[in-house]
Amino acid sequence: MAVALQARKPPMGGIGKRVAYYPGCSLEGAARAYDVSTRIVAKELGLELDYLEDYNCCGAMETKNVTFWGTMLLNARNMSLAKKQGHNVIVAPCNGCSFSLQRAEYFLETDKKVFERINSLLKEGGVDPLTEIPHTYHILEWFYHEAGPEKVKERTRKPLKGLKVANYYGCLYTRPHFYARTYSHTGTEEQERPRMRETADDDEHPYYMEALLEAAGATSVEFEPMHTQCCGGPHSLSDEQVSEKFVMMILQTAKRNGADIIATECPLCHASLEMYRHRLMMKGVPDVDVPAAYFTQLLGIAFGYSAGDVKLKDNLSDPIPVLKRLGLV
Amino acid sequence: MAIHERSLVDPERILRKERLVIDGIDVSGDWNLIILPRVIEDYDLSFLDEVLEQPEGKTILQCYQCSYCTASCPVHNYWDERYNPRHFIHLARLGLIDELQKRADVMWRCVSCHKCTHRCPKGVLVEEVLKAILRVMAKRGIIEEYPSKKFDKFFLESVYEYGRIEDGELLFGWIEKQGYQVVKDPVLKKPIPFMGGVPEWLKQLAIKPIKNMNIGFLILNAKHMLFHPRTKNWNRFKQVLRKVMEEEGVFAH
Numbered sequence: 358m359a360v361a362l363q364a365r366k367p368p369m370g371g372i373g374k375r376v377a378y379y380p381g382c383s384l385e386g387a388a389r390a391y392d393v394s395t396r397i398v399a400k401e402l403g404l405e406l407d408y409l410e411d412y413n414c415c416g417a418m419e420t421k422n423v424t425f426w427g428t429m430l431l432n433a434r435n436m437s438l439a440k441k442q443g444h445n446v447i448v449a450p451c452n453g454c455s456f457s458l459q460r461a462e463y464f465l466e467t468d469k470k471v472f473e474r475i476n477s478l479l480k481e482g483g484v485d486p487l488t489e490i491p492h493t494y495h496i497l498e499w500f501y502h503e504a505g506p507e508k509v510k511e512r513t514r515k516p517l518k519g520l521k522v523a524n525y526y527g528c529l530y531t532r533p534h535f536y537a538r539t540y541s542h543t544g545t546e547e548q549e550r551p552r553m554r555e556t557a558d559d560d561e562h563p564y565y566m567e568a569l570l571e572a573a574g575a576t577s578v579e580f581e582p583m584h585t586q587c588c589g590g591p592h593s594l595s596d597e598q599v600s601e602k603f604v605m606m607i608l609q610t611a612k613r614n615g616a617d618i619i620a621t622e623c624p625l626c627h628a629s630l631e632m633y634r635h636r637l638m639m640k641g642v643p644d645v646d647v648p649a650a651y652f653t654q655l656l657g658i659a660f661g662y663s664a665g666d667v668k669l670k671d672n673l674s675d676p677i678p679v680l681k682r683l684g685l686v
Numbered sequence: 687m688a689i690h691e692r693s694l695v696d697p698e699r700i701l702r703k704e705r706l707v708i709d710g711i712d713v714s715g716d717w718n719l720i721i722l723p724r725v726i727e728d729y730d731l732s733f734l735d736e737v738l739e740q741p742e743g744k745t746i747l748q749c750y751q752c753s754y755c756t757a758s759c760p761v762h763n764y765w766d767e768r769y770n771p772r773h774f775i776h777l778a779r780l781g782l783i784d785e786l787q788k789r790a791d792v793m794w795r796c797v798s799c800h801k802c803t804h805r806c807p808k809g810v811l812v813e814e815v816l817k818a819i820l821r822v823m824a825k826r827g828i829i830e831e832y833p834s835k836k837f838d839k840f841f842l843e844s845v846y847e848y849g850r851i852e853d854g855e856l857l858f859g860w861i862e863k864q865g866y867q868v869v870k871d872p873v874l875k876k877p878i879p880f881m882g883g884v885p886e887w888l889k890q891l892a893i894k895p896i897k898n899m900n901i902g903f904l905i906l907n908a909k910h911m912l913f914h915p916r917t918k919n920w921n922r923f924k925q926v927l928r929k930v931m932e933e934e935g936v937f938a939h
């Protein structure tokens with residue numbers, strides 16, 4: 358069961374209104390709609406994103422399988438750049454990016470040898486070594502704690518009335534707790550975790566996205582346990598059979614639970630849902646036609662922006678007809 | 687008798703008669719089933735040492751075989767019950783290399799969802815440990831080049847070269863690696879998405895932004911495909927990357 362309304366954490370602040378923004382490669386390419394709408398939402402909520410200049414790819418879930426040290430270096434370089442820009446907090450809108458940075462954070466913090474070796478390698482590569490390790494947050498966590506549902510409600514000019522949303526978090530937003538620092542908000546599961554972070558979302562029943570979208574007037578449909586089921590992720594191109602099955606389960610659950618739209622918070626999940634949705638529909642598989650939109654796009658619409666402003670046309674699954682039907686665009 | 691995790695028992699070691707009558711009593715059904723025992727002689731403990739040498743493999747010894755990881759695993763639950771992270775850890779620790787090899791066809795299928803790692807009560811970084819096991823297997827040549835590894839390497843090449851990846855190039859490059867005929871322009875040798883023998887679904891998807899007259903999107907992605915986004919000042923850093931990767935033997939296999 359989802360976390361009850363009363364048990365939800367109130368926004369705590371403390372992360373900082375101005376943070377280093379690590380968009381990741383996808384957001385500057387195929388997922389530009391997420392980038393554009395994220396900036397809109399941040400602006401509306403009175404938060405400031407400081408673009409991380411000259412960053413490099415985090416390596417996602419791919420490079421780590423080939424090279425441990427290489428992947429550590431890629432992420433340490435980004436951390437060092439953030440420090441150089443004067444930030445202690447990095448915010449990433451992508452599950453893959455936040456995972457990679459948080460994974461590096463884990464190894465750097467818990468293994469002194471890794472920390473020392475990486476620092477000397479950074480120096481060798483012409484990058485400032487790390488004196489302190491900046492912390493990475495997923496953008497959802499930042500929005501929730503630095504702005505929160507109240508602020509979203511305040512900014513909403515065109516409530517998402519009647520829009521039934523399936524909130525899809527993907528795997529790595531809350532997992533594994535070693536990296537994401539999540540824990541159980543209701544105390545039903547093991548709670549004592551050495552690295553848990555007060556502001557992190559509930560580990561098995563995340564709710565920050567639905568809290569924000571509900572504040573904007575949308576209705577969430579029941580979506581557990583598919584809300585954190587994997588879409589096939591790093592294997593979405595290399596293992597098509599498994600990915601197709603996983604996405605089918607996700608889409609069908611959303612559809613059968615009455616969702617009009619799936620809200621996403623990761624460009625990789627989003628791409629993989631849209632790609633396989635299309636393929637499944639071509640095959641004539643039933644109940645897979647729910648379109649997907651980034652949660653920031655939906656918030657943008659609620660804040661009074663147009664479909665063009667949040668680049669809804671970029672979504673290959675075409676959510677415009679659904680939103681039109683409800684008079685939202 | 688019900689056999690727990692029956693897929694782990696070799697079928698030829700399960701003996702079962704259609705009908706069995708002992709002392710005039712019919713004991714057919716589950717009661718007449720016998721599993722032949724076996725003696726293991728062919729273990730190799732240096733395998734475990736090699737896993738422990740990998741920074742990600744260090745937590746393997748904490749495992750107490752509760753199987754929470756397997757119970758959580760979507761590949762085990764929704765795809766193939768032969769995919770069993772708990773069992774892979776067990777085999778790696780015992781050094782049963784031929785048993786691992788028998789499972790090489792499913793072992794690569796982990797989708798890195800980290801349900802296992804997240805839920806493990808003993809703090810084993812299960813997903814990481816499994817990847818460490820795979821790496822040792824690859825080093826020893828007991829697992830063939832599998833699709834996801836090919837993709838990982840392909841991805842890494844792009845990051846290594848430019849510091850960044852580009853979705854379009856990754857997608858079409860991968861499709862081409864699969865043996866599809868991707869048509870390229872003669873000058874810059876960049877793929878033209880809607881031509882050639884690429885899969886139908888991809889053609890249809892690629893044409894959507896054109897149908898929608900989504901000009902901004904087309905220009906941005908065309909630009910990126912022509913001029914791969916790069917990280918500035920990458921060269922010096924690249925040397926260091928190369929050095930550590932060489933040490934890890936990335937270029938060797």
Ligand code: SF4
Pocket residue numbers: 380381382383384413414415416417418451452453454851
């Ligand atoms: S997760 Fe993907 S988009 Fe994010 S930086 Fe890594 S490769 Fe780029």
Ligand code: SF4
Pocket residue numbers: 452453526527528529530586587588589590591623625626627629797798799
């Ligand atoms: S759902 Fe898929 S893309 Fe999203 S985090 Fe999980 S594996 Fe990655």
Ligand code: SF4
Pocket residue numbers: 748749750751752753754755756771772775805806807808809810812
């Ligand atoms: S959950 Fe952890 S302790 Fe249990 S079998 Fe899996 S790895 Fe071992």
Ligand code: SF4
Pocket residue numbers: 755758759760761762771795796797798799800801802803812813816
């Ligand atoms: S990370 Fe891999 S082994 Fe672990 S639960 Fe996911 S698919 Fe299974």
